[in-house]
Amino acid sequence: MSLSLFWRAASWKAPQACRQVSTYVTKMRYLFELKEDDDVCRKAQSSGMFYLFHSLAPLLQMSGNRYLAPPFRASELERLLSKFGQDAQMIEHSVLIGCSDQREAWFALDLGLGNLCSSGCLQKSEMETELQGSFIELRKALFQLNEKDISLIFTAQALLRWHDCHQFCGKSGHPTQKNVAGSKRVCPSSKMIYYPQMSPVVITLVSDGTRCLLARQSSFPKGMYSALAGFCDVGETLEEAVRREVAEEVGLEVDSLQYSASQHWPFPNNSLMMACHATVGPGQTEIHVNSQELESAGWFSLEEVATALRRKGSPSSEQDGALPFWLPPKVAIAHQLIWEWVQKQSSSSNLA
Numbered sequence: 001m002s003l004s005l006f007w008r009a010a011s012w013k014a015p016q017a018c019r020q021v022s023t024y025v026t027k028m029r030y031l032f033e034l035k036e037d038d039d040v041c042r043k044a045q046s047s048g049m050f051y052l053f054h055s056l057a058p059l060l061q062m063s064g065n066r067y068l069a070p071p072f073r074a075s076e077l078e079r080l081l082s083k084f085g086q087d088a089q090m091i092e093h094s095v096l097i098g099c100s101d102q103r104e105a106w107f108a109l110d111l112g113l114g115n116l117c118s119s120g121c122l123q124k125s126e127m128e129t130e131l132q133g134s135f136i137e138l139r140k141a142l143f144q145l146n147e148k149d150i151s152l153i154f155t156a157q158a159l160l161r162w163h164d165c166h167q168f169c170g171k172s173g174h175p176t177q178k179n180v181a182g183s184k185r186v187c188p189s190s191k192m193i194y195y196p197q198m199s200p201v202v203i204t205l206v207s208d209g210t211r212c213l214l215a216r217q218s219s220f221p222k223g224m225y226s227a228l229a230g231f232c233d234v235g236e237t238l239e240e241a242v243r244r245e246v247a248e249e250v251g252l253e254v255d256s257l258q259y260s261a262s263q264h265w266p267f268p269n270n271s272l273m274m275a276c277h278a279t280v281g282p283g284q285t286e287i288h289v290n291s292q293e294l295e296s297a298g299w300f301s302l303e304e305v306a307t308a309l310r311r312k313g314s315p316s317s318e319q320d321g322a323l324p325f326w327l328p329p330k331v332a333i334a335h336q337l338i339w340e341w342v343q344k345q346s347s348s349s350n351l352a
């Protein structure tokens, strides 16, 4: 599903059947209403479903070799909160993360952040026993998350983190107040309105026509290589950010670039990843690695990349030394960029 998700972004077309359009539009209009009208949203909470977190770690249950994120009804949540020694008012800290086609609203609530709980509260491990699951750090659960839950959990964690970090007004220093949906925070003193933010990041797969450039940062898992990535600077266009990042990191000048797709990524802090293919001219292939940004970078042939792409997941420890390198998993947009490049190269080499 991850790949099809990205494809949808890259090659989006309006659905042909009227009924589909109207379901989508109805749903988007309803979500808009929930975000704008506190009373409607409060009402939706009473019939909605809640996904639980603890200090930004989602509650997950193992099912086979995959993690599922179990949602709870409001009535069940109230019962649990009382059992945990917490007030039902805690539900006010929840944030809207979506809704079903049948207008069932979905919320996320963090039981650990800004915990107002006094001495009678249950510890995290006791909550886990009661909830029959575990609060697992998202980075650790990422590659085993049920595909249906990934974007919901990403959105939920991003929103919960943003609210946790924006409790006070940056202008007046007064506490800010969240609306019921959590789509904004307002400072009653200065009237400043704060909306949840994402940081734009460009991720670029550079090609010289026959090879592609992959690099690794020292923070990457051992042996993993990926496309070049970096935050956009203030005032830059997407194109300028791609050209600058490539020049900065590997000392090459981009000849042309093509946008592929985008993805919300929760790490390090709510990023909007915008993926591009870029080419450099034939005389422009000598890499000068910026050691402050990268551990290493190199050109890889179609065969090397296609072989690495066929491998599933990260190499096991016993294979570790034997394998030259491995690539990011399907859930990451870098995987799609590399996959697209392999497809394009393969079809053009078949034509030749």
Ligand SMILES: [Zn+2]
Binding pocket: 169, 170, 171, 172, 173, 174, 187, 188, 189, 190, 191, 192
């Ligand atoms: Zn203020």
